[in-house]
Amino acid sequence: MLVDIDGVVRTWSHTGARLGEERARLPAGTLIRLAYRTAERELAHLGVITHDEWIESIRERLKSEYGAESVVAVDSWAEDRGTIDHAVVDLLRRARTVVPVAALTNNTTAVLDDLALDGVLSLFDFVLCSAEIHVAKPSPLAYTKAAEKLGIPPRNVFFVDDLASNVQGAAFAGMHAVVFSGSNELVAQLRTAGIRLPAQEDPPVRATSS
CATH class of the missing domain: 3.40.50.1000 (HAD superfamily/HAD-like)
Incomplete structure (x- = not known):
C-alpha cells in the first residue's frame, strides 16, 4: 500500500500562514502566494535546492515586496506542520x-x-x-x-x-x-x-x- x-x-488549514500575515500586517494570502506559487518551491520538491534555501527565498521575496520587517511572518508559517x-x-x-x-x-x-x-x-x-x-x-x-x-x-x-x-x-x-x-x-x-x-x-x- x-x-x-x-x-x-x-491536512492543512494554513493557520501558521494567517498568524504570520497578521503579525507582519500583510495582505491575506501573501505567504501562500510567495511560498507555494514559485519556481523555488518546485526546485525544493525536486531536491535541486534545500528546504532551508526555499525558506530563505520566501524571506527575500517578502523583504523585496514589503520591507525588512515583513520577514517575521515566515516563522509562524514555517512552524506550522x-x-x-x-x-x-x-x-x-x-x-x-x-x-x-x-x-x-x-x-x-x-x-x-x-x-x-x-x-x-x-x-x-x-x-x-x-x-x-x-x-x-x-x-x-x-x-x-x-x-x-x-x-x-x-x-x-x-x-x-x-x-x-x-x-x-x-x-x-x-x-x-x-x-x-x-x-x-x-x-x-x-x-x-x-x-x-x-x-x-x-x-x-x-x-x-x-
Missing part, C-alpha cells in the same frame, strides 16, 4: 498488519522531521519524498521508484492520493490507484482491491466506582 502524505495523512488525520493513521496502522505501508510525497526532506515530531513516521515502512528521488508525482517514474523500493510490481500496489492527476499518474504506471475522499471510503476501496483490514479495536472502558 502506497499513500500520499499531504491531503491524506495530514499541518494536522494529522488520526482516523487515517488508525486505518494505516491496521493495514500494516496485512500489507506493507509506505508513503510517496511531493515534498522537501523536511517532511521526515515533521512526521517524526508528529509521532507517525514509524507508521510507514518508508517515506519516499520527491526531493530524495529527484522526480515528482505524477511522473510515472516516481511510482516505479516507490514500487521498486517496496519490492512489489506496480500492478500489485494500491495507491491513494487526494489529487486526481497523481492518481492518474499512478494508474498509468500500473498501480491500483484511487482518489482519497475520506477514511471510511478508503476502507471500502481497500476491500474492493482485496485488502481487508482487521477490525478496529474498541476503546478501553473506563471503570466506574460503585
